Amino acid sequence: MDFEQSLRRTRSASVSARSYAAGSKEMTVRDALNSAIDEEMSADPKVFVMGEEVGQYQGAYKITKGLLEKYGPERVYDTPITEAGFTGIGVGAAYAGLKPVVEFMTFNFSMQAIDHIINSAAKSNYMSAGQINVPIVFRGPNGAAAGVGAQHSQCYAAWYASVPGLKVLAPYSAEDARGLLKAAIRDPDPVVFLENELLYGESFPISEEALDSSFCLPIGKAKIERQGKDVTIVTFSKMVGFALKAAEKLAEEGISAEVINLRSIRPLDRATINASVRKTSRLVTVEEGFPQHGVCAEICASVVEESFSYLDAPVERIAGADVPMPYAANLERLALPQVEDIVRAAKRACYRSK
Amino acid sequence: MAQHLKSSSKSILLNILRHNIGFSSPSHASRHLRHNLPHGPPSTRLSPNPITRYCSTMVDTLSSIGSHEDTNSQVMDFPGGKVSFTPEIQFISESNDERVPCYRVLDDNGQKLTNSRFVPVSEEVAVKMYSDMVTLQMMDSIFYEAQRQGRLSFYATAFGEEAINIASAAALSPQDVIFPQYREPGVLLWRGFTLQEFANQCFGNKSDYGKGRQMPVHYGSNKLNYFTVSATIATQLPNAVGAAYSLKMDGKDACAVTFFGDGGSSEGDFHAALNFAAVMEAPVLFICRNNGWAISTPTSDQFRSDGVVVKGRAYGIRSIRVDGNDALAMYSAVHEAREMAIREHRPILIEALTYRVGHHSTSDDSTRYRSADEIEWWNKARNPLSRFRTWVESNGWWSDEAESDLRSRIKKEMLEAIRVAEKTKKPNLNHMFSDVYDVPPLNLREQEVLVRKSVKSHPQDYPSDVPL
Numbered sequence: 001m002d003f004e005q006s007l008r009r010t011r012s013a014s015v016s017a018r019s020y021a022a023g024s025k026e027m028t029v030r031d032a033l034n035s036a037i038d039e040e041m042s043a044d045p046k047v048f049v050m051g052e053e054v055g056q057y058q059g060a061y062k063i064t065k066g067l068l069e070k071y072g073p074e075r076v077y078d079t080p081i082t083e084a085g086f087t088g089i090g091v092g093a094a095y096a097g098l099k100p101v102v103e104f105m106t107f108n109f110s111m112q113a114i115d116h117i118i119n120s121a122a123k124s125n126y127m128s129a130g131q132i133n134v135p136i137v138f139r140g141p142n143g144a145a146a147g148v149g150a151q152h153s154q155c156y157a158a159w160y161a162s163v164p165g166l167k168v169l170a171p172y173s174a175e176d177a178r179g180l181l182k183a184a185i186r187d188p189d190p191v192v193f194l195e196n197e198l199l200y201g202e203s204f205p206i207s208e209e210a211l212d213s214s215f216c217l218p219i220g221k222a223k224i225e226r227q228g229k230d231v232t233i234v235t236f237s238k239m240v241g242f243a244l245k246a247a248e249k250l251a252e253e254g255i256s257a258e259v260i261n262l263r264s265i266r267p268l269d270r271a272t273i274n275a276s277v278r279k280t281s282r283l284v285t286v287e288e289g290f291p292q293h294g295v296c297a298e299i300c301a302s303v304v305e306e307s308f309s310y311l312d313a314p315v316e317r318i319a320g321a322d323v324p325m326p327y328a329a330n331l332e333r334l335a336l337p338q339v340e341d342i343v344r345a346a347k348r349a350c351y352r353s354k
Numbered sequence: 355m356a357q358h359l360k361s362s363s364k365s366i367l368l369n370i371l372r373h374n375i376g377f378s379s380p381s382h383a384s385r386h387l388r389h390n391l392p393h394g395p396p397s398t399r400l401s402p403n404p405i406t407r408y409c410s411t412m413v414d415t416l417s418s419i420g421s422h423e424d425t426n427s428q429v430m431d432f433p434g435g436k437v438s439f440t441p442e443i444q445f446i447s448e449s450n451d452e453r454v455p456c457y458r459v460l461d462d463n464g465q466k467l468t469n470s471r472f473v474p475v476s477e478e479v480a481v482k483m484y485s486d487m488v489t490l491q492m493m494d495s496i497f498y499e500a501q502r503q504g505r506l507s508f509y510a511t512a513f514g515e516e517a518i519n520i521a522s523a524a525a526l527s528p529q530d531v532i533f534p535q536y537r538e539p540g541v542l543l544w545r546g547f548t549l550q551e552f553a554n555q556c557f558g559n560k561s562d563y564g565k566g567r568q569m570p571v572h573y574g575s576n577k578l579n580y581f582t583v584s585a586t587i588a589t590q591l592p593n594a595v596g597a598a599y600s601l602k603m604d605g606k607d608a609c610a611v612t613f614f615g616d617g618g619s620s621e622g623d624f625h626a627a628l629n630f631a632a633v634m635e636a637p638v639l640f641i642c643r644n645n646g647w648a649i650s651t652p653t654s655d656q657f658r659s660d661g662v663v664v665k666g667r668a669y670g671i672r673s674i675r676v677d678g679n680d681a682l683a684m685y686s687a688v689h690e691a692r693e694m695a696i697r698e699h700r701p702i703l704i705e706a707l708t709y710r711v712g713h714h715s716t717s718d719d720s721t722r723y724r725s726a727d728e729i730e731w732w733n734k735a736r737n738p739l740s741r742f743r744t745w746v747e748s749n750g751w752w753s754d755e756a757e758s759d760l761r762s763r764i765k766k767e768m769l770e771a772i773r774v775a776e777k778t779k780k781p782n783l784n785h786m787f788s789d790v791y792d793v794p795p796l797n798l799r800e801q802e803v804l805v806r807k808s809v810k811s812h813p814q815d816y817p818s819d820v821p822l
Contacts, residue, residue: 074603080633085592085626089634092596092610095581096531098603100596119586120593128574128582129565130789164790188792220795267795 051103155289179217228258464744514711617648678706
């Protein structure tokens with residue numbers, strides 16, 4: 001695949017910029033998620049998986065492959081078709097001390113269960129004054145895939161990240177997937193874990209440290225994927241790959257872009273974002289979701305509030321088109337941010353001060 | 355199986371299969387993928403084979419059923435079991451001719467019916483049950499008055515439903531976890547929640563276990579296994595099923611018990627929870643307080659089935675209809691249901707018929723949508739307290755003197771509890787920010803600092819009775 005090959009080229013460039021342990025192993029995001037769930041289930045008997053097709057079908061996207069065989073039908077539970085039902089049941093099980101990992105076939109379907117996620121999970125610890133905590137993880141693919149239309153392509157990062165009481169994570173690489181999912185399962189608060197269908201098959205280099213079963217990434221810390229000094233590009237999930245490609249293109253034109261992978265949407269790592277903008281003086285934010293009230297709006301607000309005097313150019317927001325996702329491949333491509341859009345935005349941010 | 359098919363239908367079938375297989379690729383992860391696996395021979399369960407699924411719906415003529423030689427003795431081997439055929443166009447009626455009968459032990463006057471069967475109750479338990487019913491009624495009356503006087507912002511009474519509250523609690527064990535709606539404070543009362551603790555929550559003071567976070571009557575107690583009231587209707591039903599699953603996995607001698615009203619049975623969560631509980635074989639009791647009204651919506655506008663009890667069968671759940679104003683009947687039904695749920699790992703549905711004597715809440719005036727006569731009739735003729743009192747007294751376990759002693763003691767305790775609760779300080783400012791997460795995150799710690807700074811520089815803009 002062309003995209004994958006170019007991604008690998010980008011990847012190896014950024015490997016030299018970071019200090020990886022000397023592992024040359026690679027792992028797909030799918031295997032990373034599968035191994036993370038497997039290890040956490042093995043370590044803690046209270047962890048169990050539930051969702052549609054997670055057991056016998058091995059998972060709609062094969063993320064839970066092999067788990068039914070290993071842990072049995074009581075810990076890998078195939079549910080009837082009722083998101084409201086199994087989400088409510090998962091929350092109830094969490095109230096009673098188990099640690100459910102609830103899979104939504106896509107987060108679009110989570111809308112049928114969103115009352116339980118917000119009112120039964122997110123707010124419970126607060127409303128009960130600490131008597132009821134909900135150590136649950138809601139995970140599944142989020143955002144656009146390829147040719148699945150409006151009802152299967154929406155990004156829910158902004159919706160969930162606006163709710164106090166939830167933690168919202170969005171991994172990009174295999175290391176992100178492993179470390180963040182393990183952290184989410186171990187966390188005593190409810191966590192919304194936004195994966196991306198198109199990243200499942202992507203392979204990433206992975207260090208020995210990340211392969212260890214005790215590996216865990218901190219929640220609330222963003223990662224600087226590529227150091228730079230001229231413009232800061234902040235994004236999450238699949239767009240991190242696009243931003244890295246854009247950075248390559250910008251480097252050819254003499255613009256050094258710093259790419260930040262948010263990893264955590266709530267809590268948002270405002271410190272890292274602002275520190276970077278204070279260094280580069282320019283901000284470009286990118287997301288696949290709808291533009292109004294998006295994640296990028298929050299990042300821009302944070303930077304304008306905290307680092308206004310450091311900015312040399314207006315903040316830039318790249319988001320998906322303000323339309324329900326069209327199905328036709330050509331229209332879908334136009335409705336989503338592409339590498340060229342990121343490059344143009346960065347250039348605008350760089351020329352404006354002149 | 356293929357040899358049973360004639361060649362023309364075989365080619366049609368294969369065309370259907372080809373079309374279907376084209377849709378099965380995993381990258382089109384949409385609801386097209388959901389196909390129920392047939393409950394056929396074990397080999398078909400592990401490898402989803404569309405050919406087997408389609409073949410199983412073809413008519414299969416058995417060589418013999420019993421001793422019939424009749425060519426009409428055909429049976430379809432369908433997922434879930436054999437289904438026999440009928441040549442008649444028969445629609446199952448929307449309702450039975452007779453309504454499901456209602457289990458009761460005491461008649462309207464509190465006399466035990468001669469042929470009634472019930473689980474015996476000792477003097478100690480009966481006296482505690484009756485005393486708690488009186489306490490609940492008096493607590494409700496006094497808090498209601500306090501709201502009317504402007505001392506409480508809100509209250510909801512359980513008048514008319516005291517038997518459901520107390521008798522069900524009495525039949526359960528302290529380890530059974532309760533998922534209430536909001537009209538079951540009696541369960542907490544039975545388990546030992548004091549009048550002072552109720553008052554503290556209603557006044558939202560610093561002794562409130564809820565740290566002043568919720569409206570009055572949204573009680574909760576970890577210690578007493580009573581999950582904090584959540585105002586959203588019927589969401590506690592699937593939560594209870596999840597908790598029951600957890601109890602089953604841990605092998606505990608306990609069940610989950612959840613309460614809801616006739617109105618709650620319309621929520622999607624009701625259907626998901628019951629269906630799921632049956633499939634999961636979860637030890638959970640679903641207790642429906644069918645009190646005739648959901649705010650101003652009568653049951654005739656809520657559903658067209660014979661109440662809620664008939665819905666249990668639709669999900670494969672054992673169900674019973676009980677006279678909710680008969681304390682002994684409630685006690686027996688819940689007692690038996692609990693045994694079955696735990697021993698057999700199954701959910702049970704109990705529909706308790708009763709009447710909401712009070713208004714929905716202090717924000718409601720029910721005389722606007724129902725007659726005062728109707729309310730009065732239920733309050734007098736079917737009053738759960740007077741019926742049970744008659745039976746308790748008939749055993750020589752209660753008297754007028756005991757009644758007046760109890761009532762004057764409760765009244766004194768209640769007034770004192772309110773006096774103390776009103777005077778107790780409100781929760782500290784830091785409790786605005788605690789418990790959002792397990793550990794307060796940086797942004798909340800920063801916000802608290804900002805709020806405190808603001809309060810310090812502009813004290814006149816902030817309430818003076820919130821301790822810092």
